[in-house]
Amino acid sequence: MSGAPRIVLDSNVCLDLFAFRDPAVAPLLRALREGALAAVTDPACREEWQRILDYPKLGLSAQTRAECLREYDAWLHPxxxxDAAADAPPLPRCADPDDQKFLELAQAAGARWLLSRDHALVVLGRRTARAGLFEIMTPQTWVALEAWRSPGA
Structure with a gap:
């Protein structure tokens, strides 16, 4: 994995990037492609991604689901x-237990950011930043701040 800052993307952000091609998060995808960021995943997060792609309410074709999985595997590194220090501050508990895995991955990987649209995660952002762990924000906030371009931020 490159020396680029690590980032964790929750499944909804991945839907915006790979399934819906939301122009609001296009700079995030560009940063991944340019190597300005190193997005990480683990087996639990990837399994959730696979499961979500099959949700009938999304109405994704088999071809789109396959393309989304390919892109996920291309841009999110296992x-x-x-890497995280054993003496790292404890993680806050997420109100949605299904989202705790994203916090755990961000901490273990030494991520600088966790991007989510899930309120249960975003509200923990001040606590994790204050504890010196990582920042949690929406992808739109991250893009607006151009967080990846800020030297030493």
């Missing part, structure tokens, strides 16, 4: 290690 993280299996434990």
């Amino acid at each position: 993280f299996a290690g434990t």
Whole structure:
């Protein structure tokens, strides 16, 4: 994995990027493609991604689901290690237990950001930043701040 800052993307952000091609998050995809960021995933997060792609309410064709999975695998790098220090501050508990895995991955991978549209995660952003862990924000906020371009931020 490159020396680029690590980032964790929750499944809704991945839908915006790969399934819906939301222009509001196009700069995020561009940053991934240019290597300005290193997005990470783990087996639990990837399994959720696969499951979500099959949700009937999304109405994704088999071809679109396959393309979304290919892009996910191309731009999100498997993280299996434990880079985070053993003495890292404890993580807050997410109100949605299904989203705790994203917090755990961000901490283990030493991510700088966790991007989510899920309110249960975003509200924890001040706590994780204050604890010196990582920032949590919506992808739109991240793009507006051009967070990846800020040297030393």
